Amino acid sequence: MGKYFGTDGFRGEANVNLTVTHAYKVGRFLGHYYGKEHKANIVIGKDTRRSSYMFEYSLVAGLTASGADVYLLHVTPTPSISYVVRSEGFDCGIMISASHNPYYDNGIKIMNGNGYKLEAETEALIEEYIDSEVDTIPLATRENIGKTIDYAIGRNRxxxxxxxxxxRSFQGKRVGLDLANGAATTVAKGVFDALGAKTYVINGEPNGININTNCGSTHMSVLQKFVVDNKLDVGFAYDGDADRCLAIDEKGNIIDGDLILYLCGVYMKKHNDLANNTVVTTVMSNMGLYEAFEKKGINYEKTAVGDKYVYANMMANGHSIGGESSGHIIFSKHATTGDGILTSLKLMEVMLESKANLSELHKEVTIFPQKLVNLKVRDKQAVRDDQTLSDIIKTVGEELGKDGRVLVRESGTEEVIRVMAEAKSEKLCKESVDRIVGAFRDRNHLSVS
Known part of the structure; x- marks a missing residue:
């Protein structure tokens, strides 16, 4: 983890800890870095946050000042940047988004020429340049100054x-789409309409400050009610940059990332499309998912939290599907990153080819109750060094045994520790989390702010 770049790019509150100066210097570095042997060609997309336009212009200024030509996709999902970069030969791509975060946050996510997240070594060089007091990158002059090209056609492709x-056609299917007032507004409805679905949209009118606000994949109750009230066959909810998707079945049940992995994994196995008979998950996936995979004879692997780790495992081992319970699902045959709209199309394929309602397809899976608490702490290093606290956490996990587990992990960007318990009953979950939170409090680790 770098000073500015975390697991999902450079993210922070706009004009607080992510500023236009940061964006300009990122642009200056990338334009020079990719332009050493030829004029760099770099594509940029953004979500609907008010600050996204500000950061877009700052990045463009830095890139063109370093001699790069910049192609603008405008408001578009993150996975579209990955697709355009790798299919049309760009040197790199930049997405301006803070994903599921509130509107006042924003981020700069950089993808290399293969459409995959930028290497940590290159991110470290960018950080070094940002903090440098002397600008060592020359400014382009005369005909070497870069230009800007409207490239909405890339999004259309x-x-x-x-x-x-x-x-197959979606004709006759009634589909609800919660677009989170975000990047999906430029793509999702058009795709479902073109495929013949009767499409019902909510939260599709972004105003710059309503992205992810009581909508999208982090607020599923809105779509749950919408699907049930309108007697829809299925509903799909995306996050702000549309690289996540969660679903609602016709009865109003939430289909999270774990259930999506199950449904698609079982379907792919049946059709001899599940490479190595393996699905890649993260340590946050539910124990109930693993029990269901074992019953179906499907293998699984676990990675650290973050779709970059999921994809790295998939590429290293040749696996075809992986993802997170949050709804980042990667189909390596079609994409190099999570793609919410692609995920919804794959779920539609499962439904249509199986000739079954979504609720029938996941009825064999029993998801264990989970409880997650985010603790603001004084000092993460002090928590790491507290052996007594570690022993308490270990004891709670051992007492759960095969009927549950505990997972305590650090936030990559904040002084926050995430405490999660999973067990066969809500009561056991709560008791386990409460014991660990109490230990944090007794050990004087909790922040007073």
Missing amino acids: YIGYLISLAT
């Missing part, structure tokens, strides 16, 4: 690509 992946 991504839309065409998604449509091409559907295996």
